Amino acid sequence: MQAFNLDLCELPPGVDILREEVRAFLFETLSSYPKTSRARSWMGFDAEFSSKLGDRGWLGMTWPEPYGKSCSSLERYVVIEELLAFGAPVAAHWIGERQSGPLILRFGSDKQQQKLLPGIASGKSFFCIGMSEPNSGSDLASINTQAKRAKGGWIVNGQKIWTTYAQKCHYMIALVRTSGSIEGRHGGLSQLIIDLRDPDVTVFPIRNMIGDEEFNEVKFDNVFVSDSMLVGEEGNGWQQVIAELAFERSGPDRFLSSYGLMVELIRILYETKDKHAEVAIGRLTAHLFTLRQMSLAVAAVLDEGGQPNIEATVIKDLGVAFEQLIPEIAHDLINVSPNILHGSDYEKSLAYIQQACVSFSLRGGTTEILRSIIAKGLGLR
Amino acid sequence: MSETSAILAETCNRLFSDLIKSETLRESELGVWPDLVWKKIEENGLLFAMVSESYGGSGVKWIDCFQIIYSSGYYSVPVPLVETIICSWFLSQYNKVPPKGIITFSGGGKPLDLSGSNNSYKVSGVIERVPWGSSANYVLAEAHNSNKQVYVLLDAKTSKNLKDKNIGREPRDSMTFDNVCPTIIVDYSERFMSNSLLVYAALARSVQMAGGASAVLDNCIIYSRDREQFGRPLAKFQAIQQQLAILAAEAAAAKISSQIACRAADLIDVSSGLEFEVAIAKIRAGESARLAASIGHQVHGAIGFTDEYMLHYLTRRLWSWRSEYGSESYWAQRMGKAVITGGADNLWADITARL
Numbered sequence: 001m002q003a004f005n006l007d008l009c010e011l012p013p014g015v016d017i018l019r020e021e022v023r024a025f026l027f028e029t030l031s032s033y034p035k036t037s038r039a040r041s042w043m044g045f046d047a048e049f050s051s052k053l054g055d056r057g058w059l060g061m062t063w064p065e066p067y068g069k070s071c072s073s074l075e076r077y078v079v080i081e082e083l084l085a086f087g088a089p090v091a092a093h094w095i096g097e098r099q100s101g102p103l104i105l106r107f108g109s110d111k112q113q114q115k116l117l118p119g120i121a122s123g124k125s126f127f128c129i130g131m132s133e134p135n136s137g138s139d140l141a142s143i144n145t146q147a148k149r150a151k152g153g154w155i156v157n158g159q160k161i162w163t164t165y166a167q168k169c170h171y172m173i174a175l176v177r178t179s180g181s182i183e184g185r186h187g188g189l190s191q192l193i194i195d196l197r198d199p200d201v202t203v204f205p206i207r208n209m210i211g212d213e214e215f216n217e218v219k220f221d222n223v224f225v226s227d228s229m230l231v232g233e234e235g236n237g238w239q240q241v242i243a244e245l246a247f248e249r250s251g252p253d254r255f256l257s258s259y260g261l262m263v264e265l266i267r268i269l270y271e272t273k274d275k276h277a278e279v280a281i282g283r284l285t286a287h288l289f290t291l292r293q294m295s296l297a298v299a300a301v302l303d304e305g306g307q308p309n310i311e312a313t314v315i316k317d318l319g320v321a322f323e324q325l326i327p328e329i330a331h332d333l334i335n336v337s338p339n340i341l342h343g344s345d346y347e348k349s350l351a352y353i354q355q356a357c358v359s360f361s362l363r364g365g366t367t368e369i370l371r372s373i374i375a376k377g378l379g380l381r
Numbered sequence: 382m383s384e385t386s387a388i389l390a391e392t393c394n395r396l397f398s399d400l401i402k403s404e405t406l407r408e409s410e411l412g413v414w415p416d417l418v419w420k421k422i423e424e425n426g427l428l429f430a431m432v433s434e435s436y437g438g439s440g441v442k443w444i445d446c447f448q449i450i451y452s453s454g455y456y457s458v459p460v461p462l463v464e465t466i467i468c469s470w471f472l473s474q475y476n477k478v479p480p481k482g483i484i485t486f487s488g489g490g491k492p493l494d495l496s497g498s499n500n501s502y503k504v505s506g507v508i509e510r511v512p513w514g515s516s517a518n519y520v521l522a523e524a525h526n527s528n529k530q531v532y533v534l535l536d537a538k539t540s541k542n543l544k545d546k547n548i549g550r551e552p553r554d555s556m557t558f559d560n561v562c563p564t565i566i567v568d569y570s571e572r573f574m575s576n577s578l579l580v581y582a583a584l585a586r587s588v589q590m591a592g593g594a595s596a597v598l599d600n601c602i603i604y605s606r607d608r609e610q611f612g613r614p615l616a617k618f619q620a621i622q623q624q625l626a627i628l629a630a631e632a633a634a635a636k637i638s639s640q641i642a643c644r645a646a647d648l649i650d651v652s653s654g655l656e657f658e659v660a661i662a663k664i665r666a667g668e669s670a671r672l673a674a675s676i677g678h679q680v681h682g683a684i685g686f687t688d689e690y691m692l693h694y695l696t697r698r699l700w701s702w703r704s705e706y707g708s709e710s711y712w713a714q715r716m717g718k719a720v721i722t723g724g725a726d727n728l729w730a731d732i733t734a735r736l
Contacts, residue, residue: 004633008640085729267725282713285720286664289732290638314630371626378629380616
């Protein structure tokens with residue numbers, strides 16, 4: 001009778017104060033950050049801003065001491081949703097704080113934790129995700145980057161692609177094949193932490209259709225990775241990746257990517273008496289409110305050590321649909337063709353989101369893959 | 382889930398899965414009052430679930446009563462269970478002892494006319510689309526005169542009725558009162574102002590839709606595993622899997638949004654803005670209901686369009702509940718207007734300040 005179990009979650013007492021602190025910090029630090037930059041949401045990259053967040057203790061706050069402050073996932077949630085709702089440039093630390101750190105904390109060795117977590121928590125060490133390859137997109141288990149045994153470690157050959165901000169990151173956690181062949185699928189996969197400053201690693205930015213250089217191609221040409229940089233167990237890479245994806249798919253970043261545009265849209269509707277506009281904004285608000293509560297419910301499950309993989313997938317599926325609906329509604333309500341050079345804040349925000357939003361249902365798993373995961377959860381596969 | 386919620390969910394599941402068969406629904410839609418269903422519900426103490434203990438009820442909160450209402454939607458329970466629960470609770474909140482029997486409400490539309498003065502008030506007028514108006518013992522409605530606005534409980538025998546039905550073929554009767562003396566009169570309170578019944582009725586329909594959408598999903602899962610085409614079960618086709626994944630996500634959204642509104646109903650009154658959460662629930666559950674009905678039928682093919690098969694008992698109700706007590710666009714306009722006039726930069730603060 002119940003496919004998914006998401007219990008309503010209540011934010012712990014005291015988060016209001018934390019929320020006000022974050023708002024005050026954003027107001028102080030980013031008061032001149034342009035609205036059109038805010039529309040970029042978590043694609044905005046600013047190493048200095050990330051470092052400031054680290055100074056405030058707002059990165060890795062759920063991690064145990066000495067790396068973090070053992071806060072609950074819900075307190076962290078409050079911080080990240082405030083950052084996203086403001087449109088703060090969080091890309092530099094985003095992946096490391098969201099999933100690489102938690103992965104290292106859960107599966108990594110003491111040494112890895114000591115070496116890497118302080119850098120993530122201080123907002124100075126940046127991570128990227130090494131999953132997709134030129135011939136392995138949705139079919140992640142078919143990856144073919146090889147790590148061969150060598151004295152004291154591994155020799156890695158192959159390439160990763162669509163790696164967001166690899167050109168600015170320090171480390172990649174790469175899913176590689178340490179044994180077996182492509183036919184072996186999920187078996188024989190492992191996760192290695194690769195230092196991107198290694199001279200045998202080359203990173204080529206790939207210009208995207210908006211004209212930005214965010215994602216990259218990363219080539220490994222006999223890159224030596226020491227044993228100490230293997231995350232968790234050899235051959236357990238697939239299970240670890242699945243666990244990582246629950247963090248990747250359920251957060252507020254999966255429904256707030258277009259929020260900056262929604263705000264600018266409401267701003268220009270201020271004096272409207274148009275019934276259709278009111279209806280449309282009411283519907284969007286209902287979606288936003290519901291998604292936030294669903295996402296909070298997943299955060300609560302994660303907090304208790306659960307693995308809400310299917311529920312997280314549901315949130316990304318619904319969240320992305322909402323993010324993609326916003327530019328469509330904007331187009332419906334406001335009769336303007338956006339100019340990208342001297343247009344208003346609204347026009348530039350719309351222009352950016354109109355183009356960027358097609359990637360929202362691709363990154364972090366395509367909608368079709370997500371739905372097949374949900375179908376599996378329903379027992380259909 | 383609280384212990385109370387778990388007990389209520391289990392009780393309702395056991396009771397309704399046992400009681401509500403296709404014949405029960407078929408007969409009730411033909412106008413036969415399902416007396417056994419009502420008696421069993423009464424015996425199990427569900428009608429007074431939310432009535433405070435001092436008035437003989439169980440004092441269950443909205444968030445726990447969610448389970449009863451959800452279950453009534455899931456099983457298409459063909460009696461005014463939800464209506465009676467709400468009316469009994471409403472009266473007990475005014476320190477009135479709710480009468481035994483079937484109590485329904487008029488949750489919207491034009492109020493009745495109030496005449497007379499202290500101790501001899503009378504009401505006249507028509508209330509429309511009253512759930513099970515002709516089967517009810519009492520009906521709760523609003524009545525106004527130029528300087529007084531009240532809720533009245535009326536003896537249903539005192540009305541002249543015109544029977545009608547919604548798409549779900551649930552009775553939705555027109556009741557005409559001519560100078561009738563109310564059984565109970567209560568003034569507006571801080572808790573219940575004008576249109577309060579509309580808000581609670583919309584909340585109830587949202588929860589019922591969440592239950593109904595979930596039942597459609599379960600039916601689809603069972604059917605698609607069973608039915609074979611091209612030599613394999615429908616469930617093995619990606620096209621079907623993708624549709625059911627959408628349906629599952631929608632059912633989850635309907636459930637959580639209506640649960641939030643129930644939690645809000647425990648904590649805040651209509652006067653302090655409960656309608657925000659209720660609007661969200663009615664919009665979100667209504668959208669889910671639309672998708673659940675259309676995906677449900679698409680997956681079932683022609684058999685789902687037959688009278689014989691059970692699916693339509695769910696889908697016809699989903700369409701009815703969507704439009705009752707404010708459609709999605711009705712609530713969306715109310716909320717959208719508030720959001721736009723509230724100002725773009727205040728929306729986030731407003732959302733995060735909610736419970």
